[in-house]
Amino acid sequence: MNTTSFKQSFLTPRDMIGYALLAAVIFVIFPLLLEPFRLNLFGKYLTYAFVAVGLVLCWGVGGILSLGQGVFFGLGGYCMAMFLKLEASSPENTAIQSTPGIPDFMDWNQLSALPWWWEPFSSFGFTLFAVIAVPVAFSYIIGVAMFRRRVGGVYFAIITQAIAAILTILIIGQQGFTGGVNGITDLRTLHGWDIRTDSAKTLLYFVNGTLLFAVLLAAQFVRRSKLGRLLIAMRDQEDRVRFSGYDVANFKIFVFCLGAAFAAIGGAMFTLQVGFMSPSFVGIVPSIEMVIFAAVGGRLSILGAVWGTLLVNWAKTTLSESFPELWLLGLGALFIAVVMAFPNGLAGVWAEQVEPRLMKLLRRDAKAAAQTTPAE
Numbered sequence: 001m002n003t004t005s006f007k008q009s010f011l012t013p014r015d016m017i018g019y020a021l022l023a024a025v026i027f028v029i030f031p032l033l034l035e036p037f038r039l040n041l042f043g044k045y046l047t048y049a050f051v052a053v054g055l056v057l058c059w060g061v062g063g064i065l066s067l068g069q070g071v072f073f074g075l076g077g078y079c080m081a082m083f084l085k086l087e088a089s090s091p092e093n094t095a096i097q098s099t100p101g102i103p104d105f106m107d108w109n110q111l112s113a114l115p116w117w118w119e120p121f122s123s124f125g126f127t128l129f130a131v132i133a134v135p136v137a138f139s140y141i142i143g144v145a146m147f148r149r150r151v152g153g154v155y156f157a158i159i160t161q162a163i164a165a166i167l168t169i170l171i172i173g174q175q176g177f178t179g180g181v182n183g184i185t186d187l188r189t190l191h192g193w194d195i196r197t198d199s200a201k202t203l204l205y206f207v208n209g210t211l212l213f214a215v216l217l218a219a220q221f222v223r224r225s226k227l228g229r230l231l232i233a234m235r236d237q238e239d240r241v242r243f244s245g246y247d248v249a250n251f252k253i254f255v256f257c258l259g260a261a262f263a264a265i266g267g268a269m270f271t272l273q274v275g276f277m278s279p280s281f282v283g284i285v286p287s288i289e290m291v292i293f294a295a296v297g298g299r300l301s302i303l304g305a306v307w308g309t310l311l312v313n314w315a316k317t318t319l320s321e322s323f324p325e326l327w328l329l330g331l332g333a334l335f336i337a338v339v340m341a342f343p344n345g346l347a348g349v350w351a352e353q354v355e356p357r358l359m360k361l362l363r364r365d366a367k368a369a370a371q372t373t374p375a376e
Helices: 003-010 013-033 036-061 069-088 104-108 124-147 153-173 198-224 226-236 238-243 248-274 284-297 302-322 327-341 345-372
Strands: none
Touching: 003 198, 013 036, 013 198, 013 302, 036 069, 036 198, 036 226, 036 248, 036 284, 036 302, 069 124, 069 153, 069 248, 069 284, 124 153, 124 248, 153 284, 198 226, 198 248, 198 302, 226 238, 226 248, 238 248, 284 302, 284 327, 284 345, 302 327, 302 345
16 A cells, blocks of 8 residues: 555545534533533543553454453553552651651551552653553553454453452552552642542543544554454454464554553553552453443444443432442443444444434435526
């Protein structure tokens, strides 16, 4: 494929309309219509969309179903939380502790010094590097261990689910180093800037949205490239791709690491947007919920993953507020109905049902307008 044709296919007119509509909703409609609390809530939803976009590449395009994406979301979030916690744990702020200058949960667990592996996170530059590097390195280890041995399908999904459970137990068990079941809380400032105010949360919402669009474009680039076509071929006929001379394992490792990087960015933004990180976002349940976001939106659609994330989380919040005892049943029914009736999710409904009718209506209107135009 030459450069010109790739540029033309990277964003088709239909893609541009989809991106423009999503941008209008995120950057214009939500900020104008929602109060600060609700806007911050939707900002939290958008952090989950990073994971859903990565799942579209891994699962929808590459055929790799991971039930442990919460691991990478949590690792990115914990890296950012460590920096924020160290900034909030200055000797002045912790003067009442037995050991000033260390996080409060360490003092409660009778630690007398900051662990050596916490010390680099006093640097914001190192933290930004670690937010990506730590989850990617961990996903690389998992990918090499699994894909080089041709472990895939349901076996890989179960293994990633087990890893999520193990990491959750590890975080909770090491309470003196990680904050335990409560996680890392009471995060206050970023370089002296108070992130708890409404204005700060609004600004972080826009930063979050901007980063999400950067991730969406990166995912679009991968999907429309030769790599994307190879991933689709691997998903449908893995042995044929292998017999053609391609190293299937390396491609799987790459897309799995890319999905981990996307999830980690979302986790870091979640910590900034919400102000804490806990093991409840690392385990099996949040990881499965993230798969639901991609499934409802459409596991073959990058933009659909974002819409699915927003819809499911909005429904979850609305149902839990209105029907606190039944919201889980309602959420489960929503998921089952969408998957049973529309296997390609919201994106499939739009492509198969709404768009053809809309285009037919537009063509009819254009034809009627041309017939009523007086001849010159």
